[in-house]
Structure formats: structure tokens, C-alpha cells
Amino acid sequence: MATWELAGNVIKYGFEDGEGAAGTITVRLFPNVVSIRSLNLVEEGPNVGEAASMIARLANGSSVTDLYRRRLHELFENADHTRARLGLLRVAFEGGFQLSCHEEGHYLEIAAHRCCQKSS
DSSP: OHHHHHHHHHHHHOBOOTTSOOEEEEEEEOSSEEEEEEEEEOOSSHHHHHHHHHHHHHHTTOOHHHHHHHHHHHHHHOTTOSOOOOHHHHHHHTTOOEEEEEEETTEEEEEEEEEOOOOO
């Protein structure tokens, strides 16, 4: 689910580079950690700002549950939204991932990390 959401963001908000690619998704599995990263070209604007703002709220100790519930409530109250903008919240709430982002020039990288227990 987390990989799907990050890939969806690359498709929706990324721009093609000179070689025809919109971005990359990297999934790395370590003994106790799953790491997913998306990297894509972006245009400055509200999409990057909204993603960075949401990730900052999640990283700064805001309740993931409260943010998720609030967004669902907004969507139920106003069904006219053209985009749900629920993906990053799903990754954090449903997937249990910690998110971070880094913007440099026209590139945006979003990282999702989750500690996992080894199954016996």
C-alpha cells in the first residue's frame, strides 16, 4: 500500500525527465526495517508545499490518528473534492510508516520507513 501511494504521487505530481521517466521508487528491505523512497521532478507549487506540510505535521508529533480522522471527516462533509489527498496519511496511519521529505532544486524525495518484527 505504501509503495502504491508513493508511486501514485509520482504519477500524479511528477514531470517527465529528459529520458521519459516521471520518477523512481526504491524499496529496500533490511532485517528489521522496510524503506521506501520516491524521487521525482516537481514543479514548485501547492502540491509540493502540501506534501511537505503534511509530512512536517506528522514528523512534529501531531497525532496521526487525529490528522487521518480529520481528513476523512472533511472528505465526508464535502464530497466535491477533486482529489482526496489522503495518500500520505494512509501511509502513516494505515501502514505505520514514518515519513520524511527532502526538496532540492526541482526534485522531491519522500521517504517512508517502518520497523518490522522478524517472524519466527
